[in-house]
Amino acid sequence: MSALITLENISKSFLTEDIETRALQQVSLTISQGEYLSLTGQSGCGKSTLLSLLGLLDSPTKGQYWLAGQDVSTLSRNERAAIRCKKIGFVFQSFNLISDLTVSENVMLPLTYQSGVTSSYIKDKVAEVLAKVEMSHRANHYPSQLSGGQQQRVAVARALVNTPDIILADEPTGNLDSKNAEAVMSLFDQLHQDGATICMVTHDPKSAKRAQRSLEMFDGQLVGDVKNTESNFTPKAVGV
Template identity: 50%
Template sequence: MSLIQVKDLYKIYQMGNTEVRALDGVSVSIDQNEYVSIMGPSGSGKSTLMNLLGCLDTPTSGEFFMDGINVATMGDDELAHIRNKKIGFVFQTFNLLPKSTSLRNVELPLIYNGEIKAHERRDMAIKALTRVNLGDRVSHKPNELSGGQRQRVAVARALVNNPAIILADEPTGNLDSKTGEEIMSLFDELHKQGNTIILVTHEEHIAAHASRVVRLLDGKIAVDEATEKGKK
C-alpha cells in the first residue's frame, strides 16, 4: 500500500448561498521516498490539498489513508498526534518561535511527542541541526540567523521527529534565488537519504527538483506526470 492514499477527496465550503468546491474529487497516491511537487494557480485548491495532506484540516468527504491509518474521520487531538509523529512541516515564512533558540525550536515537536526524555530530545535536536549544517548555531535565536539559516532550522525541526513525509509549502518563497537553491539542494539530499517529500510551489524551476508533479486546476487534478528529472 502507498504511503499516502487519497480517494475522491472533496472539500466544500458554503459561502452564503454559493458552494465553493475547493477540492472536487481528488484521487492521488504517493509512495514511500517519492519526491512530489504540487502546483497550480491560486484558487486551484493547492493550499486546501496541502492542509489536508498535512492533517491540519479534515475533508468534507473522501478517503485519506496515511501510512495505513484512516485520517479522514479523525478528531482534533488525533490529528495533532498524526501531525506530530508523521508529518514534518516547512513553511514559506519559516514560522520559528522568535524568542527561542534553534535548539528549542527544533526540540518542539519532540516535546509534544511526550515520550522522549529531555536529554534525548537535546541529542536528537542537535543531530537534526547538524544534518542541515547548523551544528554551530544551536544557541542562536532566529533574529541572529540569516533567512537561509532560519529555513534550515525549520527543516531540522521538520526532520527531528523522523516523520513519514516532509511537507514543504513554498519553502523558497521568502528567500533570494541563491539561498533558495541551497535549500532545494538540502531537500534533494534528504530525498536521497530516503525521505518522502511533498513540495507545494508555483515556480517551475523549484518544482523541477521533484521527480513527479501534480498540477491542480479548479479543485481537480489536471496533470499528474513525471518531471524531466523523474524520467531519467
C-alpha cells in the same frame, strides 16, 4: 514502492457568509514511500488546501484519506495532532518559527509534544538534525537573529526532528533569494536521496522539475501527474 498516502475522492468546501467555496473537488491521489513530488498550479487552485489536508491540518468535507494504512479522514483534533507530531514534518514558505524560542527550542518542539521521549534523546536528535542542515553553530540564537535562508534551514531541521513519514513543504523557497533557495532545494534533494518522502507545493517550474513526480492542479482538481525525467535522484532507503 508501497503506498504511504492514498486519497479517495477528497473534497473540501469553505463556507463564508453563506457563500460556499469549493477548494478541492473529488481529488484522488496515491503517494508512495520515498517519493519526491511537487504540486503546482495557479494561485487559489487548491494546492495549499490539499497540502493542509495531507498534513492533517484540516479535515476533508468528503472522501477518504489513508496514511500509512490508517484511515485518518475522520479523526478527532487531538488524534490528528498526535499523528502530526509523529509522522509529519512541515516546512512553510514563511518559516513559521516561534520568535520567543531559540533555534534549538524551535527544533525540539515536535518532540516535546510526544510522550515518552527522554530529554537526552531530544538533545541528541536536535543536535543531529541541526548538524544535518548545518545550523549547529546557531543553536542558541533567536529566529530574528538569522537570515531568511538560515531560518528556513532551521524549519527543515524542525520538520526532520521527529523522523517523519512525509515532509510537507509549502513554497519553501518563496521567501528566499536565489542563492538561499538553491541551498534549501539542495537540502531537499539530499533528504530525498537519504530516503525521505517529500511533497512540495511550488510556483517555481525549476524547483518542480527537481522532484520525481509533478502534480498540477486547476480549480480544485488534479489535472496533471507526470514523472520528471530531469530528476536524477533515487532514494537510498525508505524513511529519513
